[in-house]
Amino acid sequence: MEERPGDDRPQLPQPSLWPVGFAVGVVCLLVGLVISWWVAAAGAVLALVFGFLWARDVATGPPTGEPAVASTAGEPATAEPESGERFPRSRFLEGATLGLGALIGAIVTLPAVALALVPGFLKQKQHRVDLGPLSDFEENKWKIVTFARDPTHADISRRTAFVRNNGLLDGVPSFTIISNRCAHVGCPVQPGGPIFEKDEKVVRTTNGDVLITPVLPAAGFICPCHGGSYDQEGNRIAGPPVRGLDRYEFDIVDGRLVLGDLYSVVKVEGSGKTAKIKKTELRGPGQHADGPEAWFYPLQPPH
């Protein structure tokens, strides 16, 4: 077999419209099977006719004498541009490609990144928690109270607070309610004294079960993780914590104790119902509440 020009290139068949007709015929046939028999029949005829024409084209090959592939010889229609020369159009196309690409990328990426980051900052309002009737909190006695902060996620939102009824102040019951979250890195602090587990009590409230256990934290509160220790008012005595323990706001509603928001404490002077509490907004563990170190945490995300 003698070599012809273009033999080193793939032998492509001539361009042909027959496959298009064949495809239309097949589609008509399939649609006709669902719709009605004569559409199917018309489709079958179309497919047969065009299929035959297509097959005949392929079988006979390209017309002899002509090379299968158009020769690339001959002068180019326009002069080749010098290498490195740029045209306004190519520059525009490059800029448009980059710009549009960046725009499309941003449109796709930004909502996804926002979904990853934004929801954690929204709707962080803490639920108010009903801790049951005041009669469960005798005057000047400490209780460990365990409750679900968010009743819809009771398994993951259980929190513990140390509650003491300080008696009446100006005719209104006064409570000290200390969070058990250590102000060092957030481990649960333990009471320094006996826990009377036999006298444990379960109170059913709208927030699910609240567990109330009497305790005598004679030595204040101590953290098992790194040894931070606090007095009974939550002031830091020793160890790595940078401030005192956080406290809960509270309300008395229809003779029941209701927990409100958490707040951080700079310092508590005095004790019990006459204590002077220097409050600040809630901060994460390990974040100073006073002194120059507090300047490192000027803005808090919503808690």
Next chain:
Amino acid sequence: MARTKSERRDKLQAAAMYPLDWLEERSGLVGGIKYFLFRKVPGDSGWWHTLGSATLTAFLVQLVTGVILAMYYKPSPAEAHNSVEHIQHDLWGGWLVRGMHRWGASVFIILMFLHMGRVFLFGAYKYPRELNWIVGVLILATGLFEGLTGYLLPFDQTAYWATVVAVNINGTAPFVGPYLATILRGGAEIGPDTLARFYSIHMLLVPGALIGLIGLHLYLVVRLGVTSPPWSKEAAGGEPDDEPPPARSGLVQPGPRAAGVRRRPTE
């Protein structure tokens, strides 16, 4: 007689190698892989130089075992711990694969540090390999983050409180700390979404980043070559060898990359 035998052998070899040749002609993959694997290294490189590939192997073990564990793990607060117990005690071979993943994590971290120590003591971080040291440090940080996020997944008391502490330590970073902690937790407190968030970070986000960084790390290793040890008689980073790497003749025509320039620092 011997002549016909060798002819037959040649034919047989050509037939056997045909698929590889086919692949090579269309993709250059065979030559590329040979270029990657059969690089020249300094004559006195030894066992110390294997720490990098050992780390890579540990990472691949983590990838494979992690993918299998993900088939049985359920990242919801109510089910997570039970599903880990199920993998550990009920599933056939589960204890082994979880053990490989759990202990392999430590192996990966330890090997990273050993590899880092080797690179430091051999002075292999010096010009022109500074960028690869930086990429390596990024891999180390990303790998440690992988360890942090994976630690929460068994969702027992240790996992929970370790994560509380770790997130709060992040929270003490000046200015951005409180926001960093909120982003990590996906809220003001560790909540129902935190576990799934850590799971997604642990098995999709960070491994993806690690794979990309390791690819970059290896690219730089191949491009710059391996440093000879400090006690080597060969000058480190000497003149590049223009000889093409020995291609097994008749196996595959060496592709442009296999035969091509070995890019090494020329100064």
